[in-house]
Amino acid sequence: MSNIKGSIDTAGVLKVKALAKINLHLEVLGLRSDGFHELAMVMQSIDLSDRLEFKNNKGGDIKLTCDSQSLATDDDNLIIKAAQLLRSHSGQMNLGAVIHLQKNIPIGAGLAGGSSDGAATLVGLNNLWSLGLPYEDLEKLASELGSDVPFCLAGGTQLCFGRGERLEPLTRNDNSMAVLLVKDPLVSVSTPWAYNRCKEINGGKYLDSEHDFEYRRKTLRDAAWLREPCKKLPPPLYNDLQFVVAPEVPSVKRALTLLSDLPGAISVAMSGSGPSCFALYPDLESAKNIFESHQVDFREAGLDSWCCSLGFSGVMVE
Ligand code: C5P
Numbered sequence: 655m656s657n658i659k660g661s662i663d664t665a666g667v668l669k670v671k672a673l674a675k676i677n678l679h680l681e682v683l684g685l686r687s688d689g690f691h692e693l694a695m696v697m698q699s700i701d702l703s704d705r706l707e708f709k710n711n712k713g714g715d716i717k718l719t720c721d722s723q724s725l726a727t728d729d730d731n732l733i734i735k736a737a738q739l740l741r742s743h744s745g746q747m748n749l750g751a752v753i754h755l756q757k758n759i760p761i762g763a764g765l766a767g768g769s770s771d772g773a774a775t776l777v778g779l780n781n782l783w784s785l786g787l788p789y790e791d792l793e794k795l796a797s798e799l800g801s802d803v804p805f806c807l808a809g810g811t812q813l814c815f816g817r818g819e820r821l822e823p824l825t826r827n828d829n830s831m832a833v834l835l836v837k838d839p840l841v842s843v844s845t846p847w848a849y850n851r852c853k854e855i856n857g858g859k860y861l862d863s864e865h866d867f868e869y870r871r872k873t874l875r876d877a878a879w880l881r882e883p884c885k886k887l888p889p890p891l892y893n894d895l896q897f898v899v900a901p902e903v904p905s906v907k908r909a910l911t912l913l914s915d916l917p918g919a920i921s922v923a924m925s926g927s928g929p930s931c932f933a934l935y936p937d938l939e940s941a942k943n944i945f946e947s948h949q950v951d952f953r954e955a956g957l958d959s960w961c962c963s964l965g966f967s968g969v970m971v972e
Contacts (some may be wrong), residue, residue: 655893655970656778656863657670657969657970658789658792658801658807658838658884658970658971659781659971660781660877660928660972661693661775662780662781662782664949666709666710667707667708667972668707668708668709668778668781668782668971669705669707669708669971670705670706670707670708670774670775670777670970670971670972671703671705671706671774671969671972672703672704672705672706672759672767672770672773672774672806672969673699673700673701673703673770673809673889673965673967673968673969673970674699674700674702674703674704674759674765674766674767674770675696675697675698675699675700675765675766675802675805675806675809675858675919675925675926676698676700676765676771676833676838676925676926676930677695677696677697677759677764677893677923677925677926678696678697678698678811678889678891678923679694679695679696679700679874679889679891679892679893680693680737680892680893680894680895680926681693681694681695681870681874681951682752682849682852682856682860682894682895683860683861683866683867683870684861684862684866685816685853685857685860685862688817689748689897690801690817691817691849691852691853692812692815692816692817692861692867692869693801693814693815693816693817693818694772694815694867694871694874695813695815695818696811696812696813696874696880696889697766697802697805697811697812697814697816697870698712698811698964698965699775699809699810699811699964699965699967699968700765700833700835700962700964700965701962701963701964701965702758702759702765702768702835702962702965703756703758703759703770703820703952703965704756704757704758704759704771704774705755705758705774705776706733706755706756706771706778706970707753707754707757707807707853708751708752708753708775708777708778708779708781708782708841709752709753709855710751710752710782710783710916711750711751711752711771711784712750712944713750713757714748714749715750715751715931716734716737716738716741716750716751716753717750717751717752717753718733718734718735718753718754718755718807719752719753719754719755720754720755720756721754721755721756721757722755722757722761723873723881723919724761724866725755725757727755731771732768732771732772732775732776732799732800732803732889732939733753733755733771733772733775734862734952735772735837736749736771736772736773736775736776736779736795737753737775737800738782738796739776739778739781739795739799739895740775740779740780740785740795741779741796741946743784743787743791744785745796746783747781749779751777751779751783752781753775753936755771758932760839760958761842761844762835762842762843762844763837763925763929763930764843764845764925764928764930765835765925765926766802766806766926768800769799769801769802769803769805770806770941770969771798771855772796772800772803773796773804773805773806773807773968773969774800774806774969775791775878776795776796776807776969777969777971779969781793781849781971782789783823786787788955792807793807794798795809796819797817797819798963799945801817801875802818802819802821802926803819804818804819804821805819805968806968806969807819807968808821808823808965808967808968809965809966809967809968809969809970810823810824810965810968811823811824811825811964813823813871813874813875814837815871817915818947822875822876822926826879826880828875829964829966830854830884830936830937830938831889831920831934831935831936831937831939831963831964832934832935832938832940832941832942832961832962832963832964833907833930833932833933833934833935833937833960833961833962833963833964834910834913834919834933834935834938834941834944834945834959834960834961835925835930835932835956835960835961835962836896836909836913836930836931836952836954836955836958836959836960837905837909837930837931837958838905838908838929838957839956839958840956841903841905841930843903843906843925843927843928843929845926847927848895848898848899848927849895849927850896851899851902852895852898855898856894860966866901866902884920884934884936885936887913888900888910888920888921888934889902889932889937890921891921891922891923892923893924893925893926895924895926895927896910896923896924896928896952897927899924899928899929900962901958903929905929905956905967906924906928906931908925908956908957909924909929909930909931909955909957910922910931910957911934912951912952912957913931913933914933914943916933916948917931917944918935918936918940918948919934919935919943919944920933920934920935920936921933922934927954938963941961942961945959945961953968
C-alpha cells in the first residue's frame with residue numbers, strides 16, 4: 655500500500671518517491687472500441703525511483719525543473735499534465751507549485767517512469783494544496799492521465815486488466831526476488847509505435863469478444879506461479895510486445911542475448927514496450943554478484959545497468 659499522506663517540511667517542501675515497474679506478464683488480448691489494446695498483465699514495482707519535490711507558488715503558475723537535460727519540462731510532461739488535471743478538478747485555479755524532479759528512472763524505457771512521476775504529482779499536490787481528496791479520486795484522475803498511472807499510484811504486485819488501469823492486487827508470498835536491468839542509453843521506444851506494430855503483425859489473431867477476454871483474465875488469475883514461492887515455481891515471464899520490438903530494435907535483441915547468457919537467472923524478458931530488459935534472480939545477493947562481475951560485459955554491449963530488489967509500494971510521501 656502506498657503512503658499518500660505526509661507533511662511539508664520547515665522549508666515548505668514536500669518530498670515524494672516514485673517507483674519504476676517491470677512487467678512480469680504482458681499479454682495483448684485484442685483491440686478495444688476506444689482504440690486502445692485490451693491487456694492482461696502482472697506489473698511489479700521495483701526499487702528504482704525518481705524523487706519529486708513540491709513547493710507552493712503563490713504566483714499561481716505550475717513550474718517544473720529537472721536535473722536531467724534530456725527531459726522536456728513543458729506542458730507535454732506528465733507532471734505538468736497531472737498538476738493541471740488536479741487543479742482543474744479542485745476548481746481552485748489560483749493554486750500554483752514549483753516542482754523539482756530528480757530523474758533516476760531511464761526515460762522512454764518501458765519502466766513507467768513518466769507514469770510514476772504523474773502519480774507522484776497527484777499525491778504530492780493533493781497534500782501540498784491541502785485538497786484532502788480520497789485515494790479513489792486520485793485513482794480516477796490517474797486513469798485519465800495514462801494507462802499505467804493507477805498501477806504506479808498503488809504499486810506492489812498487481813494484475814492489471816483493461817487498458818492496464820483495472821487493478822487486482824496480488825499478495826505474493828515470496829518477495830525475495832531481485833532484478834538485473836539493462837538499457838541502451840541512446841535508445842528509447844515509443845509506446846504507441848510498439849502497440850501499432852503489434853496490431854500490424856498480430857491484429858489478425860486478436861481476440862474480439864468480452865467472453866474470450868474474460869477467459870484469458872481468469873487463466874492469468876489462476877496461474878500457479880502467482881501463488882507459489884519463486885524457488886518452487888519461478889515466474890515464467892511473458893511479453894507479447896517483446897516479439898514485436900526485439901526484431902526491430904537491435905539493442906533489445908542484444909540485451910536479451912546478454913542477459914540469457916548470465917548464470918543463475920530465473921528468466922529474462924523485455925519490460926513494457928521496451929527497450930529495457932531484465933533478468934529475474936531468486937535473491938538480491940545473487941543478482942548483485944552477477945551485476946558486479948559482469949560490468950565490463952554490459953559496458954562493452956553499450957548497456958547501462960541497474961540491480962534492484964522488488965518494490966512493495968507505489969508512490970510514497972517521504
Ligand atoms: O495510456 P498511455 O498514454 O500510456 O498510452 C500511450 C499509447 O500506448 C496509447 O496512445 C496507445 O497508442 C498505446 N496503448 C494501447 N493500449 C493500451 C495502452 C497503451 O494501445 N492498453
